[in-house]
Amino acid sequence: MITVATSSPEETAVLATTLAETAEPGDLLVLVGDLGAGKTAFSKAYGKALGVDERMTSPTFTLARQYEGRLTLHHLDVYRLEQMSEVLDLDLPDLLESGGVVLIEWGDAIMPMLPQDFLEIRFTFGEGDDDRSIEIRPVGPRWCGREETLSALGGQVGESSC
Numbered sequence: 001m002i003t004v005a006t007s008s009p010e011e012t013a014v015l016a017t018t019l020a021e022t023a024e025p026g027d028l029l030v031l032v033g034d035l036g037a038g039k040t041a042f043s044k045a046y047g048k049a050l051g052v053d054e055r056m057t058s059p060t061f062t063l064a065r066q067y068e069g070r071l072t073l074h075h076l077d078v079y080r081l082e083q084m085s086e087v088l089d090l091d092l093p094d095l096l097e098s099g100g101v102v103l104i105e106w107g108d109a110i111m112p113m114l115p116q117d118f119l120e121i122r123f124t125f126g127e128g129d130d131d132r133s134i135e136i137r138p139v140g141p142r143w144c145g146r147e148e149t150l151s152a153l154g155g156q157v158g159e160s161s162c
């Protein structure tokens, strides 16, 4: 696990940019954290760095939005999910296998339904209004094999989750 401390939305955007620049088809990022923690801010910066020109909006009420960049980006928010069957309808394995990149806000809510190969990004509030602690945890072979990408994030290295 790697922990990155940021003290502005711009610093969080740098982190998102690094991950987007090294994005590979089939990448799944699970964004976790309370209301206002920075999941959407991260997602927008990620999309921008992936080459999405369209304005990204929070998919809270729509569950999923699709954008075209260097890769197809699927931005999901499962906060208002009413039934787990809605996740099945999204067909995550298909989105990933067809070369897309998937970001899921509140992804911990559907953890048991996720392919067990993802990067978990957990946002917690720090002392100041704009301080965030961002824990990055690789799960499964895809992300455990991307040490170089993860060390490029420049955070504090903690106990391995691999």
Ligand SMILES: Nc1ncnc2c1ncn2[C@@H]1O[C@H](COP(=O)(O)OP(=O)(O)OP(=O)(O)O)[C@@H](O)[C@H]1O
Pocket: 006, 007, 008, 009, 010, 011, 012, 033, 034, 035, 036, 037, 038, 039, 040, 041, 042, 058, 079, 105, 129, 130, 131, 132
């Ligand atoms: N270090 C930081 N990193 C990210 N966002 C920050 C930071 N400091 C302040 N912010 C601000 O915090 C807010 C984060 O809101 P955002 O919509 O990204 O949260 P969220 O986690 O998606 O919440 P929700 O669960 O309601 O969708 C934004 O207004 C952003 O500008």
Ligand SMILES: [Mg+2]
Pocket: 039, 040, 041, 058, 077, 105
């Ligand atoms: Mg959000």
